[in-house]
Amino acid sequence: MTRRRAGFRTQLPFGAGDVVAGLTVALVLIPQSLAYAQLAGMPAYRGLYAAALPPLVAAFFASSPYLQTGPVAITAILTFGALSALAPPGSDRYVSLGLLLALVVGATRLALGLFRGGALAYLMSHAVVIGFTSAAALLIVLSQLPAALGASTSGEDILRDALSTLAEPSSWNGAAVLLSLLVLAFLLAAPLVHPLFPAVLVAVVLSIAYGAAVDYGGETVGAIPAALPPLGLAFPWESLPSLLLPGVVIALVGFAEPAAIARTFAALDRQPWDPNRELVGQGVANVTAAVAGGFPVGGSFSRSALNRRAGARTRWSGAVAGAAALAFLPFAGSLSSLPTAALGAVVIAAVGGLIRARAFVELWRHAKPQVVVGAMTFLATLAFSPHVERGVLVGIATAIGIHLWRELSLDVHSWTVGETLHVKPMGVLWFGNVTRLEVAFVDRLAEHPEARSLAVHMIGLGRVDLTGALALRGVLEDAEAAGLEVRLEEVPPRARGLVLRVLGREAATSTSEEQAP
Numbered sequence: 001m002t003r004r005r006a007g008f009r010t011q012l013p014f015g016a017g018d019v020v021a022g023l024t025v026a027l028v029l030i031p032q033s034l035a036y037a038q039l040a041g042m043p044a045y046r047g048l049y050a051a052a053l054p055p056l057v058a059a060f061f062a063s064s065p066y067l068q069t070g071p072v073a074i075t076a077i078l079t080f081g082a083l084s085a086l087a088p089p090g091s092d093r094y095v096s097l098g099l100l101l102a103l104v105v106g107a108t109r110l111a112l113g114l115f116r117g118g119a120l121a122y123l124m125s126h127a128v129v130i131g132f133t134s135a136a137a138l139l140i141v142l143s144q145l146p147a148a149l150g151a152s153t154s155g156e157d158i159l160r161d162a163l164s165t166l167a168e169p170s171s172w173n174g175a176a177v178l179l180s181l182l183v184l185a186f187l188l189a190a191p192l193v194h195p196l197f198p199a200v201l202v203a204v205v206l207s208i209a210y211g212a213a214v215d216y217g218g219e220t221v222g223a224i225p226a227a228l229p230p231l232g233l234a235f236p237w238e239s240l241p242s243l244l245l246p247g248v249v250i251a252l253v254g255f256a257e258p259a260a261i262a263r264t265f266a267a268l269d270r271q272p273w274d275p276n277r278e279l280v281g282q283g284v285a286n287v288t289a290a291v292a293g294g295f296p297v298g299g300s301f302s303r304s305a306l307n308r309r310a311g312a313r314t315r316w317s318g319a320v321a322g323a324a325a326l327a328f329l330p331f332a333g334s335l336s337s338l339p340t341a342a343l344g345a346v347v348i349a350a351v352g353g354l355i356r357a358r359a360f361v362e363l364w365r366h367a368k369p370q371v372v373v374g375a376m377t378f379l380a381t382l383a384f385s386p387h388v389e390r391g392v393l394v395g396i397a398t399a400i401g402i403h404l405w406r407e408l409s410l411d412v413h414s415w416t417v418g419e420t421l422h423v424k425p426m427g428v429l430w431f432g433n434v435t436r437l438e439v440a441f442v443d444r445l446a447e448h449p450e451a452r453s454l455a456v457h458m459i460g461l462g463r464v465d466l467t468g469a470l471a472l473r474g475v476l477e478d479a480e481a482a483g484l485e486v487r488l489e490e491v492p493p494r495a496r497g498l499v500l501r502v503l504g505r506e507a508a509t510s511t512s513e514e515q516a517p
Contacts, residue, residue, distance in 0.1 A: 021312035022320025025068055025303050027198040029055075029321055030328055032303075032350070034221060034335065035343040036071035038147070039140060040079040040295050041089030042098055044343070045224040047071050048325060048332055050294030053229055054285040056322030061281035062315040063274040064262035068303035069285045069318060070325075073351045074133065075254040075298040077140050081386040082246035086239065093236075097243065098295040100235040104247025105296045106286030109255065113279030127370040128395035129256055130359045131377030132388075137354035139385055140347060147344035148184075150176025150218045158385050176218040176341035179210055183345035195309050200346055204335070207342035219340045224332045229292035249389040250296055255282060258299025265308060302350060369406070373399045408433045412440035413460075414448075421451035421484075426460035429468030437468070441475040445482065454479045459490035469502040476503065 029051050037047030055069040062069075080089070082101055087093035112118060124132075142162035146153045150173025153161035165171065183203045190199030211220065259275055266273035282298065289297050307317055363371045376398040381391025410433045411426040423444055425437060445451070456476065464472070476486050488503070 015313055017311035017313050018317040019320055021307050021310035022317040023324055024196060024198070024310040025307050025317070025321040026324035026328075027201040028303055028306060029068070029070055030325055031200045031204040031335075031343075031346065032300075033071045033325070034338070035346045035350075036073060036076040037295070038340065038343055039073060039143065039347055040071070040076035040098070041084055041094060042079075042295050043090055043095070044221045044340075045332060046095065046098075046294060048224070048329060049229040049292050050289050050297050052322055052326035052329060053292045054289045054294060054297045054322065055318045056326065057288045058281045058285035059315050059317075059319035059322070061277065061284050062318060063277040063281065064258075064265060064304075065271075065314050065317070066265050066304050066308045066312055067258055067262050067278070067281075067299045067315075067318065068307050068321060069258075069282065069299055070297050070303070070322075071295070072254075072257070072298040072300045073140055073347065073354075074136055074257060075250060075296050077136050077143070077386075078246070078250045078253065078389055079296050080143075081388040082243065082250070084386045086242060095293075096234070096236050097239055099290045099293070100237070100239060101243050101247055101250070102286045102294060102296045103235060103290035104240070104243050105251045105254070106283045106288075106290060108248050108251035108283070109279045109286060110283030112251070113276045113281075113283055116276045118275035118279055124253065124256055124392065124396060125370070125373060125399045127363055127367075127373035128377050128392065128399055130356055130363070131374035131395055132253065132381055132392050133354050134356050134359070135378040135381035135391060136388055137351045139382065139388065140351045141355075144344035144347045147219070147340045148176065148180035148348065149173070150341055152219075159382070173218045173341070175214055175216055176339065179207060179216075179339055180341045180345040180348075182210075183207060183342050184349055187346065187349040196306070203346065204338060204342060208335070208338050211337055211339050216339055221336055221338045221340060221343070224336050226330050226333045228326070228329055229294070231291055232293070233291065235290070246389050249392055253389070253392050254296065254298040255279065257301060258282060258304075261299055261301050261304045265304070369402050373402060404432070408436075410436045410440070412437070412444065414444045416448060416451065419450060419452040420455055421445070421448045421453070422455045422457060422489075424457040424460050428463045429461050429472065430463070430465040431467035434468055434471035437471055438475055441479070445479065445484075451484065453485040453487070455487055455489050457490045458488055459492055461492075464498060466502070469498055473503045 030048065033047030033051035034044040035047070037044050037050070051070045058069040079098060079101060083089070083094055083097050086097055139158050143158045145162045146165045149165055149171075151165045151168070151171040153165060186203050186206075187199050190197050190202075210216070258278065262273050262275075262278055285297055289295060307321075360371065360374055363374055373395060377391055377395030380394035381388050384390040384394075407428050407430065409427060410429065413424040413426060415422050421444065423441065425440075427433070429437060445454075454476075456472075479486050
């Protein structure tokens with residue numbers, strides 16, 4: 001897009017496609033932000049603050065041209081888990097803690113990005129991500145059931161509130177039940193009309209009209225201040241120690257989704273993508289959310305996909321979406337009569353697809369130990385609810401435990417050719433499993449007293465640390481002391497230096513012709 005003025009031309013950093021895409025995303029962002037704010041335990045209008053300035057500021061630092069920043073479901077449920085035990089949801093204390101939590105999340109992502117620690121965001125294995133997102137999505141659906149059914153709950157325990165609501169149909173509001181079902185059906189069917197159809201916005205407008213038409217007596221969003229975000233730096237610093245661990249977990253877990261989105265789109269477009277730069281953008285967005293009265297934010301898969309389909313070409317489409325949300329704030333009072341049942345249905349429709357039963361089947365088919373990781377993460381996330389971040393820690397610990405268990409295993413294959421005993425260790429040789437190597441060699445030598453020479457095939461060892469190399473040298477020296485001629489075969493190039501330095505012998509440069517049968 002080029003602007004002509006006074007005889008010279010100014011090249012804008014974005015084009016018409018970015019403007020159209022940003023405005024299209026804003027039509028979804030504004031109503032979704034209200035829903036995700038309530039999911040996070042915040043007053044609904046706080047979602048608008050998190051939807052305005054954070055994506056606008058993030059656009060200056062983002063790496064992906066499509067990633068849309070703002071309130072998202074997974075980060076919202078993590079926020080609720082971190083804060084609900086510290087203050088009553090929706091209270092002034094709760095809101096101030098949410099600001100501080102956003103600051104912790106932002107500072108953590110900024111530090112990771114600036115010090116090029118983007119790789120730390122991938123500490124969660126695929127199985128952990130599947131287990132956590134599936135459990136978190138299930139909890140999100142359950143948390144919205146009372147609102148969708150028009151029932152009143154304590155709002156402190158997701159599972160207990162959901163079960164008590166389902167067990168007492170008499171507490172349901174008929175108008176709310178009908179509205180939530182209609183909204184849910186509408187949102188699920190809307191993509192069939194057109195991928196860019198603003199279904200969420202239309203559903204919100206129709207819900208407001210429905211509430212007015214039937215004299216809706218259920219809970220609504222309530223008063224929304226018709227003002228710009230309240231900028232400030234008043235944080236409850238005394239609560240910082242309680243929010244450090246949840247903040248770091250949210251910073252890492254919440255980055256998994258935007259990282260996957262940006263990486264996927266970069267591969268499709270064959271364009272470079274920098275996770276460290278994206279971390280900086282997400283960090284600045286969260287710091288802005290803290291200063292501008294919001295709560296922790298992240299990257300949205302659905303809005304990013306919509307942004308790409310709508311024709312976005314640069315990261316400035318995110319700035320357009322944020323600017324549109326900012327411009328809407330003076331008119332946000334028009335949403336005060338929106339039934340919360342409609343917002344509950346919006347959340348349920350948005351996260352239902354994250355419950356990934358098929359992914360567990362695929363894990364079982366390809367890597368059964370990883371099913372244990374996914375299942376433990378899933379069950380721990382549910383069990384520790386609302387402190388869902390603990391489920392992630394359990395999943396990471398389980399993944400590391402299984403990895404160590406597999407690293408401890410060391411298979412030693414053996415066969416004989418004439419008077420030569422061939423031994424082929426398979427696995428990683430490190431200080432944790434050197435005893436297995438020593439026992440295996442002694443057993444193989446005892447089983448073949450007729451052997452006059454020993455050939456050790458090194459090709460099956462993926463990695464050898466110093467302790468492992470010293471242990472291997474010891475068993476070779478013991479074999480020589482027992483009168484066997486010892487030689488090394490199939491030493492991979494990466495290990496030849498270690499063989500010369502530690503084992504103190506020449507390595508065979510060619511593959512032995514005496515292979516295992």
